Amino acid sequence: MAWETRNGRKYFYRSVHRAGKVTKHYFGTGLIGTIAANTMARHSAERRAAHKAWKQQEEQLDGADRLTRAMYDWGQLVIDAALYASGFHRPCRHGWREWRRGRSALKHYGTTHQ
């Protein structure tokens, strides 16, 4: 977007890139050009403000996501520990199953899951 002077008159135009070519779209001179320039400037400012608001929102959500992931990771670690300690195991990432070798090791501890 810019103003171009020709024969002493200022014209407001916008450059458009399409199919590798750049063309100029002229909006007019005087009041019409001024209105077009102001409208485009306002739209541009609104887009920038919206983008900034989106980015701030995403940063806040990313922070909340990091916290949720940390909770989930710790929770998963403790769940695995508790299930192993109760005499279960998860062979080849299948569901949790009773672990005979684990249970006989736990018998020495004095408490096993019945």
Added chain:
Amino acid sequence: MDDRLSSTTEPLISERLRSLVEETRQGDASALLKLRTLLDEHPEIWRHAGDLSALVENTWIDVLAATNPLGVESLKRSMAEMRAELAGESPTPLERMLVDLALSSWLALKHAECMAADQSDGPAKLVRRRQQRVLEAHRRHLGAIKTLAEVRTRLSTGLSPVKRVKLFLDDDQQSD
């Protein structure tokens, strides 16, 4: 937000816990005794889980309050009801932790769905990020519910709700 995460540092024995779980996962039965001892003698393991889940819950409620302040009170009441229903009368520390996980992931999922449903224009990259967030939150929530149901099935020590965690109603209950 990063300040909140740094305020809940992992317990000092977290590395020990991780290595014992990994040794057990590899099939080392002797690590089981040490793991059992660690869980029994270090209640900070469970406390840290409780601290994290309270922090996550408050964080998501703050995020939701920014877009819908009037709905926050109703949300808190819904969560209290869901917690009571899922946990039962005398949940074990593991069950309490799993219920917290399920509720926190539910909050995150609800927020992600609301954001993704917003059809307003935005950068394409951020729109895709919102959709991805819904999928991640959904997977986490289902995982938490599934693990709660599995733990209730496997570990019947202590008092637990008579009714199992149900995802679907039976035919006779649907007519109610």
